[in-house]
Amino acid sequence: MSLSVRREPSGVVVVAVDGQLIVGNRQELKQKILDALEAGDRKFLIDFTHTGYIDSSGLGVLVSLSKKIRDQGGDLRLSGLNEDLKTLFELTKLDTLFAISDSPEDALTAF
Amino acid sequence: MRAALSADVRACERAAEGLEAELRLTVPSDVTVVEEAVELVARHLEAAFVDRRTIRFNLRVALAEALANAILYGNAGDETKRVGVRVLFGRHTVQVEVSDEGGGFDYRLLPDPTLPFARMQPRGRGLYLIRQLVDEVRFNDTGNSICMILRRD
Numbered sequence: 069m070s071l072s073v074r075r076e077p078s079g080v081v082v083v084a085v086d087g088q089l090i091v092g093n094r095q096e097l098k099q100k101i102l103d104a105l106e107a108g109d110r111k112f113l114i115d116f117t118h119t120g121y122i123d124s125s126g127l128g129v130l131v132s133l134s135k136k137i138r139d140q141g142g143d144l145r146l147s148g149l150n151e152d153l154k155t156l157f158e159l160t161k162l163d164t165l166f167a168i169s170d171s172p173e174d175a176l177t178a179f
Numbered sequence: 180m181r182a183a184l185s186a187d188v189r190a191c192e193r194a195a196e197g198l199e200a201e202l203r204l205t206v207p208s209d210v211t212v213v214e215e216a217v218e219l220v221a222r223h224l225e226a227a228f229v230d231r232r233t234i235r236f237n238l239r240v241a242l243a244e245a246l247a248n249a250i251l252y253g254n255a256g257d258e259t260k261r262v263g264v265r266v267l268f269g270r271h272t273v274q275v276e277v278s279d280e281g282g283g284f285d286y287r288l289l290p291d292p293t294l295p296f297a298r299m300q301p302r303g304r305g306l307y308l309i310r311q312l313v314d315e316v317r318f319n320d321t322g323n324s325i326c327m328i329l330r331r332d
């Protein structure tokens with residue numbers, strides 16, 4: 069898994085996940101976002117366009133980040149879920165917890 | 180496969196029918212190897228099994244969960260302990276057994292992670308996901324060996 073991070077002119081921090089978000093690498097994503105939150109960023113988009121699957125540890129990190137960001141008055145959105153990932157979010161009912169957009173472009177307009 | 184694992188009472192004590200091929204691997208108690216182990220198994224199964232999505236999605240996520248549970252909770256990250264994976268497969272059925280060297284757990288005591296208060300919790304979805312993604316789940320009595328079975332026509 070690799071992560072690419074960019075900051076949009078609007079101030080949204082976009083983290084694109086390339087590869088699986090699972091138990092062996094979830095802390096990398098968590099730390100990147102927490103560092104940005106610590107530095108003052110408040111709007112975050114995590115894009116999964118290039119992600120095959122996420123395990124429960126990865127889902128757990130997203131839940132934990134969502135809470136931390138919300139506690140700081142911020143906003144976390146997700147985008148680019150393939151059919152498998154959508155199924156995972158539906159099975160765990162996490163689709164009710166996150167703002168999910170089809171594409172990163174759609175998500176950016178929603179902030 | 181270490182003796183401690185092969186001597187344990189296994190979850191998949193009776194093989195289902197139509198399982199012509201077998202794949203075994205021993206995985207160290209290190210979560211960074213989970214992805215590689217899952218890919219290795221999935222690659223072998225994708226060509227042999229009737230439905231690719233079942234392997235690409237259901238099997239990969241269920242196996243990743245079972246390995247993570249075995250490493251983090253079963254073996255408690257103890258690097259002297261190993262996780263055994265035994266896969267029996269045919270065109271229509273895959274049976275995956277994941278065994279650790281821990282003392283086991285009570286698999287009947289897990290709350291539903293989709294209840295509203297549980298949804299905000301970062302943990303507790305692993306076994307729930309396994310149950311949702313595979314057709315049959317069995318444990319040995321100790322609770323340190325899980326058998327996951329997937330069937331497609």
